[in-house]
Amino acid sequence: MLEQNDTSDPISEICLNFYPDQIDVLQATTQIQYWLNGPDPLDYVNIYINNDEKNNGLNSHFHYVSLGLTDLYGDERVHKRVKSAEENSGYGYELTMRVKKEINENEPPKWPVKLLQALAKYTFQTGGILDEGDHIPNVLSDSDSKIRHALVCEDSTLKTSQTRFGRVKFLQIVGCTNDELKFAQEWSTRKILNLMKNFRELGNDYLLVDLKRSKSIFELDSDLRRKTLRNLKKEGSFMSFVKSKCFWRLNLECSSNDGNFKPYDQLTFNIDLETARLFPLILKQRLDKENSFIFNGIDGRSLILIPENFSNSNCLVTKENPVQSNGEECQVLVNKRLIDSLYIFFQQLKLDKKEEVGEHISRKFFFDDLNEFSLYLRIISSEKILNFFENN
Numbered sequence: 348m349l350e351q352n353d354t355s356d357p358i359s360e361i362c363l364n365f366y367p368d369q370i371d372v373l374q375a376t377t378q379i380q381y382w383l384n385g386p387d388p389l390d391y392v393n394i395y396i397n398n399d400e401k402n403n404g405l406n407s408h409f410h411y412v413s414l415g416l417t418d419l420y421g422d423e424r425v426h427k428r429v430k431s432a433e434e435n436s437g438y439g440y441e442l443t444m445r446v447k448k449e450i451n452e453n454e455p456p457k458w459p460v461k462l463l464q465a466l467a468k469y470t471f472q473t474g475g476i477l478d479e480g481d482h483i484p485n486v487l488s489d490s491d492s493k494i495r496h497a498l499v500c501e502d503s504t505l506k507t508s509q510t511r512f513g514r515v516k517f518l519q520i521v522g523c524t525n526d527e528l529k530f531a532q533e534w535s536t537r538k539i540l541n542l543m544k545n546f547r548e549l550g551n552d553y554l555l556v557d558l559k560r561s562k563s564i565f566e567l568d569s570d571l572r573r574k575t576l577r578n579l580k581k582e583g584s585f586m587s588f589v590k591s592k593c594f595w596r597l598n599l600e601c602s603s604n605d606g607n608f609k610p611y612d613q614l615t616f617n618i619d620l621e622t623a624r625l626f627p628l629i630l631k632q633r634l635d636k637e638n639s640f641i642f643n644g645i646d647g648r649s650l651i652l653i654p655e656n657f658s659n660s661n662c663l664v665t666k667e668n669p670v671q672s673n674g675e676e677c678q679v680l681v682n683k684r685l686i687d688s689l690y691i692f693f694q695q696l697k698l699d700k701k702e703e704v705g706e707h708i709s710r711k712f713f714f715d716d717l718n719e720f721s722l723y724l725r726i727i728s729s730e731k732i733l734n735f736f737e738n739n
Contacts, residue, residue: 356419357510358441359393362412365504366395375460381415381471382424388471389415392460396448399553406447406550409455412505413442413463416470418512429513436513438476442466443502444520447550447557459556462486462520473645473733475590477518480536482528484621486520492558494522498531500540503552522556524563530575533628535585538578542571584632588641592619592732595642595650595677597670606675610668614679615723616650618642623708623726624698630690634681645732648675655682669717680717688712689724696726703728 359372366372375392379385391414399406417437418426426437444459466486470476477483481499488495498521501507505517521540523531531539543549546564548557565572598613618626622642633640634654642650653662662678663671669680681689692710708726713719 356414357436357512358412358414358417358419358515361505361508361510361515362393362395366397366410369395373455375457377464387464388467389413389464390419391415392463394455394460396455397445397553399550405547406553406555408445408448408550408553408555409459411444411446411455411459411463412517413467416441416467417510417515421512426512432509432511432513434513436510436515438470439514440477440516440518442477442520443505443517445503445550445553445555447555447559458490466520474647475643475645477590479518481590482523482531482536483520484528487522487558490558493524493561493563494556494558495525496523496528497521498523498527498536498540500537500554503554519554520556521554522558522560524560526563526565526572530565530579532586532625533584533632534575534579534582538585542575579632583636583638584628586628586633586640587638588643589622589625590643591622591625592645592729593617593622593642593650594644594646594732594735595648597672597677606673608663608671608673608678611670611672612719613721613723614670614677615725617725617727617732619729619732620698620701620703620726621729623693623696626693627690630686630693634686635683649677651676651678652681653678654686655680666716667718669714669720679722682714682717684716685712685714685722692724707731 363370373394375394377385377387377390380390381388393412393414395410395412397408397410398404417440421428429436442463444463446456446459477499479499479501483497483499485495486497499518500521502517502519507514507516527539540554543554543564544552546567548560548567549555594617596615597611629640634652637654637656639654639657640652644650653664664678664680666680671678696708710724712722712724
């Protein structure tokens with residue numbers, strides 16, 4: 348439901364500095380608040396009209412700003428009250444999106460509100476938070492547009508701020524094509540976003556979402572693909588972690604609850620199809636180049652893959668003890684043989700051609716040169732992973 352509303356909450360007060368003439372901002376409100384057992388976690392989404400007057404309206408757009416991922420009230424109805432203003436308010440961020448405004452278009456589209464609600468619901472239900480440099484595959488796959496995925500960056504004007512209920516930053520959701528997502532995953536999300544700022548089709552620094560955009564930046568600039576491939580080959584992937592629908596289990600895991608790291612010899616790693624598609628890249632562009640990689644799971648626990656010649660004071664794994672865990676973090680040593688075996692396995696699956704995984708895909712890897720370490724890798728549907736945590 349769209350209505351005019353006041354600006355008494357901390358987020359609207361910040362936005363008022365940039366939109367001083369929009370005190371009665373257009374606001375999408377949820378009918379039943381989340382803290383009253385409603386289905387949508389965001390109480391409101393503010394929709395500002397940015398007419399881009401400095402460029403004579405060239406990049407006019409609707410600026411959507413979520414309200415609800417941070418504390419709006421200070422009375423603990425949703426988020427715990429912070430002890431000092433330097434602490435993160437709620438989850439520490441609100442989401443924004445800048446959607447291109449057509450000439451004479453006065454009614455903002457409603458789909459961005461639904462998208463921001465869906466992203467917020469994922470965070471509320473799983474605890475998985477977003478951050479700058481993240482990518483979100485298939486978040487716009489229901490549309491017929493070439494803009495099917497999203498990248499995450501800091502909002503182009505709304506910066507990290509202190510409010511009376513804690514610190515908040517503003518993360519902008521930027522739409523992207525298959526090509527743009529692929530290079531963001533293989534090389535660097537931040538670097539692809541910086542390249543996208545060079546194109547007026549995206550509103551330059553505004554990074555506008557335009558579902559009518561029919562070409563990727565690599566089609567708009569025919570030489571850009573070659574330059575990016577050259578940089579990728581030279582630098583490798585800058586993607587050092589991913590937050591995904593995955594979780595891991597260890598043999599006799601209940602004994603690890605005292606917080607101390609202990610060795611294990613058996614690991615089961617459950618991943619969804621999107622995570623599985625990233626694995627060849629992680630193996631060849633990160634681990635094979637002796638860089639570690641972190642999977643942040645849906646349960647908030649981390650699995651860290653550590654190449655054999657990686658050197659870091661926090662690295663606890665050895666050939667004698669290739670798996671170490673304290674219950675919240677699990678370190679796994681991966682040697683060249685394991686990297687190659689996993690790479691061949693994923694290449695044979697041809698996951699790019701699969702829309703779903705069916706019941707599941709599983710494989711056991713056993714390595715006598717890593718102290719008889721056993722890895723059980725299971726690829727299962729996202730729905731089954733979510734259902735597992737809802738029912739446990």
